[in-house]
Amino acid sequence: xxxxxxxxxxxxxxxxxxxxxxxxxxxxxxxxxxxxxxxxxxxxxxxxxxxxxxxxxxxxxxxxxxxxxxxxxxxxxxxxxxxxxxxxxxxxxxxxxxxxxxxxxxxxxxxxxxxxxxxxxxxxxxxxxxxxxxxxxxxxxxxxx
Amino acid sequence: xxxxxxxxxxxxxxxxxxxxxxxxxxxxxxxxxxxxxxxxxxxxxxxxxxxxxxxxxxxxxxxxxxxxxxxxxxxxx
Numbered sequence: 363x364x365x366x367x368x369x370x371x372x373x374x375x376x377x378x379x380x381x382x383x384x385x386x387x388x389x390x391x392x393x394x395x396x397x398x399x400x401x402x403x404x405x406x407x408x409x410x411x412x413x414x415x416x417x418x419x420x421x422x423x424x425x426x427x428x429x430x431x432x433x434x435x436x437x438x439x440x441x442x443x444x445x446x447x448x449x450x451x452x453x454x455x456x457x458x459x460x461x462x463x464x465x466x467x468x469x470x471x472x473x474x475x476x477x478x479x480x481x482x483x484x485x486x487x488x489x490x491x492x493x494x495x496x497x498x499x500x501x502x503x504x505x506x507x
Numbered sequence: 508x509x510x511x512x513x514x515x516x517x518x519x520x521x522x523x524x525x526x527x528x529x530x531x532x533x534x535x536x537x538x539x540x541x542x543x544x545x546x547x548x549x550x551x552x553x554x555x556x557x558x559x560x561x562x563x564x565x566x567x568x569x570x571x572x573x574x575x576x577x578x579x580x581x582x583x584x
Contacts, residue, residue, distance in 0.1 A: 484584075
């Protein structure tokens with residue numbers, strides 16, 4: 363398991379490739395990858411940038427707990443979770459969840475579950491900078507959005 | 508011994524500061540009691556709480572030396 367926080371832009375595909383170099387790919391029939399990027403719109407408003415606040419100390423530990431609980435539930439061979447913190451610009455990657463398993467259903471279901479739990483349990487908060495320069499806190503992550 | 512309290516995101520803006528510290532009064536047993544003691548008001552709706560950097564609930568017990576964090580619903584991912 364690898365859980366990482368980045369305060370600068372990161373390339374999710376490079377992280378996946380890097381990890382695969384050390385994995386026995388001949389035994390891993392499935393990889394499920396989710397990459398979440400910052401949009402330049404939200405709730406009908408143009409968004410210029412985002413600040414991702416987190417809880418130093420707790421956030422990484424929470425991500426590790428979420429991954430460990432997924433590893434206990436599904437037969438997974440590797441997991442990679444990466445999340446941005448700090449100032450983010452549109453099109454930059456916010457989150458990567460990558461899960462390797464022998465079989466597709468474990469990989470797919472674990473990836474989806476880890477992502478949902480990151481969105482609803484890990485202590486991150488988004489503050490948006492709008493086109494008029496005003497800022498607003500994102501109030502909630504609703505299911506499916 | 509004191510309880511150290513942290514506020515995050517919108518809640519920090521609403522409270523007007525990032526942290527508090529208090530000796531635990533005898534009347535404070537839970538995280539919810541602690542909120543009422545510090546703010547003279549009931550906890551706001553959808554308030555989340557962590558004790559010693561683990562998710563907890565408003566009825567979770569607090570003790571001297573704890574780090575208690577109050578925050579709004581999380582919005583990462």
